[in-house]
Amino acid sequence: MPQPTSSQALAPDPAGTDLAAPTPGFPASKTAERAAAWIEATKPGITRLVTVTAGVGFVMAWLAPPDRMTCLRATLVGGACLAGTALSAAGANAINQWMERDRDARMKRTAGRPIPTGRATPTQVIGLGLVLAAAGVALLAVVNGVVPALVSLACVLSYVLLYTPMKPRTPLSTYAGTIPGALPPMIGWAAASGSGWDEQWASLGLWGGWALVALMVVWQLPHFFAIGWMYRDDYAAGGYRTLPVVDPSGRRTARAVLLWSIVLVPVSLTPAWAMPGVVGAPYAVLAGVAGLGFLWLCVGLARERTRDAARRVFFASIAYLPLVMLAMVAEAVLRTLAS
Known part of the structure; x- marks a missing residue:
């Protein structure tokens, strides 16, 4: 959803730190601070908005007659759709923060972000972003189908490869930024429209979505x-x-x-x-x-x-x-x- 930001290349953590749990001599409070920084790098507010709009797309497609999946199945399929969307959006946001880390440091409203303040390293943030984005798209592909996964992938790629690089170059970047911000409802719409390629692909041609x-x-x-x-x-x-x-x-x-x-x-x-x-x-x-x-x-x-x-x-x-x-x-x- 229109405004996103930051990303980098996956490389070993130069500090050699354990990314999962506290180690001897490493206070639990530091681990909590690091986890908080990583969560902040995913832009929770934007991630939440993207996830909610995907949920709206899912509900509206599910409630459209005549072939409606059962409530139990809708709950399971919809839950996976929301989780996959949230993971992929969080990953794209973290990648965006890595990409814009130098510019973030020059702006008052973003200078407090994890990388400029040193609460997270660029390597950690790009690694987190790539893992989350891949996990989200993979979850959607396995549970919801290829079409929702492809729409989610389009959101990630348009955000980090189109919108983010355009921002320093042209005011038209705002229009490009509407692409990753507007497509999430179609993730949910396709996920609720069946489990097969043909059904989901056909759903992309419906005016509702x-x-x-x-x-x-x-x-x-x-x-x-x-x-x-x-x-x-x-x-x-x-x-x-x-x-x-x-x-x-x-x-x-x-x-x-x-x-x-x-x-x-x-x-x-x-x-x-x-x-x-x-x-x-x-x-x-x-x-x-x-x-x-x-x-x-x-x-x-x-x-x-x-x-x-x-x-x-x-x-x-x-x-x-x-x-x-x-x-x-x-x-x-x-x-x-x-x-």
């Missing part, structure tokens, strides 16, 4: 432009060419936020069209109202072009997505229980 992807793509843009505005000096210090960095007046950034917040309103309604019988008018009304409220704050940013206005848009975007997805899942569940 792509309606979720479209929602994630469009939501990320005003969200990340607002972050970029709030921390533009920091991003400039890190050498990133985000739109707010190359747009000192803020006019282009404000127009972009306004444009994509306008687009978000109709796009947020597409799940009701793409999944008839699963969601409908109740979801559409709530999504429409939430979208218009968010648009109003984006209009305020376009008028004021201040950090406070960008901050309001940022926090509103954080509230908007879970509200809309919760409404979607809640209506789908209630319709299923009533049928």
Whole structure:
């Protein structure tokens, strides 16, 4: 999900430390500190968001009639899907932190991350990232099928090989960053659509899954432009060419936020069209109202072009997505229980 960061090459730990448990003479508190640093390197907040959106994709595909797996099977398959998604996302985030370690050290908001502070070595973080990403994709392939695994792999690769290298080069990186941020619902969608290649591959052609992807793509843009505005000096210090960095007046950034917040309103309604019988008018009304409220704050940013206005848009975007997805899942569940 639109904003990711950091990575390196797998090599033996020069300190020769045991990565699993405390050794004689090595205090348990140090082991706990190291574990905490490794967890922090996986960007738990972003990992959680990616996992939740994959879960939403799984639930929406599972509740779509007519061939629905049993609750027990859905629980087991869905649990594996969430675990695999979380592992692969955590791995991509750790790789991103390794890749951006030097730039992180130059930015106030990221200077406290594990590698810049010395709480974790670059070798440890890249090793952790590669292991977690591989484990997540492998788990999805074994339990959920090849198609969900391939979608997860696409998320990892687009994050570390496309989005991350583009950030210091072009403002278009934000658009590239929507790819790994928007595809996770399709991991869950494919995983819930059957166990065979043919069923899962066919599920990628259904509008329901792509309606979720479209929602994630469009939501990320005003969200990340607002972050970029709030921390533009920091991003400039890190050498990133985000739109707010190359747009000192803020006019282009404000127009972009306004444009994509306008687009978000109709796009947020597409799940009701793409999944008839699963969601409908109740979801559409709530999504429409939430979208218009968010648009109003984006209009305020376009008028004021201040950090406070960008901050309001940022926090509103954080509230908007879970509200809309919760409404979607809640209506789908209630319709299923009533049928």
